[in-house]
Amino acid sequence: MPWIQLKIDTDNALAEPISDALTELEALAVTLEDRADQPIFEPKPGTTPLWQEVCVVGLYDADTSIEPIVSALEQQFGTLKWSTNPLEDRDWVRAWMDDFEPIRFGKRLWIVPSWHDAPDNSGVNLQLDPGLAFGTGTHPTTALCLEWLDAHAPTGLDVIDYGCGSGILGVAALKLGASQCIGVDTDPQALEASMSNAEKNGVAEQLALYLPEQGDVAAADLVLANILANPLISLAEKLAKLTKPGGHIVLSGILADQAQQVSQAYAPYFDMQPPVQQEDWIRLEGKRK
Numbered sequence: 001m002p003w004i005q006l007k008i009d010t011d012n013a014l015a016e017p018i019s020d021a022l023t024e025l026e027a028l029a030v031t032l033e034d035r036a037d038q039p040i041f042e043p044k045p046g047t048t049p050l051w052q053e054v055c056v057v058g059l060y061d062a063d064t065s066i067e068p069i070v071s072a073l074e075q076q077f078g079t080l081k082w083s084t085n086p087l088e089d090r091d092w093v094r095a096w097m098d099d100f101e102p103i104r105f106g107k108r109l110w111i112v113p114s115w116h117d118a119p120d121n122s123g124v125n126l127q128l129d130p131g132l133a134f135g136t137g138t139h140p141t142t143a144l145c146l147e148w149l150d151a152h153a154p155t156g157l158d159v160i161d162y163g164c165g166s167g168i169l170g171v172a173a174l175k176l177g178a179s180q181c182i183g184v185d186t187d188p189q190a191l192e193a194s195m196s197n198a199e200k201n202g203v204a205e206q207l208a209l210y211l212p213e214q215g216d217v218a219a220a221d222l223v224l225a226n227i228l229a230n231p232l233i234s235l236a237e238k239l240a241k242l243t244k245p246g247g248h249i250v251l252s253g254i255l256a257d258q259a260q261q262v263s264q265a266y267a268p269y270f271d272m273q274p275p276v277q278q279e280d281w282i283r284l285e286g287k288r289k
Contacts (some may be wrong), residue, residue: 003028005085006058006066009035014077015054021076025069027058062086100129105143106150109172114200124150124175127200128168141226141252144276144283145169148250149224154178157221160242162235163253167194167207169224174203182217183209221247229258233265240269243288254282 006027008018015032022030033055060066066084074080102112108123118125149169155177161170164183171194174181181203183194191209198204210217223243225232232239232251243249249270254262259275259282266272270286277283 002062003087004060004062004064004066005087006060006069007083007085008056008058008073009081010054010056010077012052012054015056018056018073018077018080021073022056022058022069025058025072027060029059031057031059033057059087105146109146109150109176111146111168124172126168126172126175128166128171128197140278140281141254141283142168144278144281145224145226145250145252146172148276148283148285149173149176152248154222158182158218160184160217160220160223161194162223162225162239162242163227163231164194164209165190165226167197169226170194170207171198171201171203173222173224174198174206175201178206178222180206180208182220183207184212184217185209186212217242219244219247223247223249225249226252229254229262232262236265236269240266240288243270245288247288249286249288251284251286252281254284256280256282258282259284 006022010018019030019032034051035053035055058069060069070080070082100113102110102116102119104110104123108120110118110120110123110125111128112118112125113129114127146169149172153176154173157178159170159173159178159181161167161173161181161183164170164185167183170181170183183191185191185194188211191211194209195204195207198207219242221244223239225235225239227235232253239249249266251262251266256277263272263275263284266284266286270288272284272286275282275284
């Protein structure tokens with residue numbers, strides 16, 4: 001066995017400090033795992049998702065003495081709950097890549113990793129590689145929006161992707177025929193990721209990107225906002241102003257028990273449709289009054 005994992009159970013307050021300490025203790029790689037099966041949102045670029053209960057995993061050569069490493073950690077963090085796990089010899093990069101296959105959303109929209117051929121050349125193929133900094137459509141909140149776009153192709157429409165993250169929704173809208181898209185996000189790294197993905201998919205010239213404070217954004221025919229329930233509620237009036245009369249808004253990032261509250265916040269501005277659910281998550285749609 002050429003490698004061994006040192007696994008440390010902790011809470012989210014210590015997860016990143018322990019991760020940093022493992023790096024300083026010459027771990028070959030450090031990863032974080034959810035140990036309580038707690039759903040979270042796709043992380044924004046440049047951020048690390050932390051669950052309430054976290055397992056920090058450090059990877060070492062199999063002949064590494066683990067006890068001195070644990071001793072050094074416990075001097076800094078106190079008594080830790082830890083275990084080790086030997087790993088078989090395999091090509092871990094290839095194994096990781098093999099876990100990601102092209103995914104279809106609706107009838108013709110595909111997310112295709114760069115190392116795969118498009119499974120349907122007649123479909124709409126969006127090239128996007130998985131990674132911590134990029135939403136790739138695998139989370140139900142994003143999948144719900146992509147399925148809506150596939151069923152309601154925004155041909156010739158102006159689109160706003162508010163809280164664009166990786167740009168996946170805006171780029172998908174452009175690939176599905178939108179005339180232009182404006183992406184807005186509070187994180188400059190998100191804007192960089194969005195432009196990078198737009199360039200990979202040949203739609204960069206149709207995408208403009210802004211921080212929220214960077215001037216006025218013109219109203220659009222379609223507004224997409226896959227954020228969180230509370231921010232969506234607080235943004236209701238603003239997003240309504242960004243939607244043209246008769247235009248549509250699509251909201252996601254909403255848990256099932258939050259759907260009514262979010263829908264009520266938008267009801268003064270939109271004719272809201274019944275929620276659509278996937279797993280524990282909800283998509284809302286409305287038409288601007």
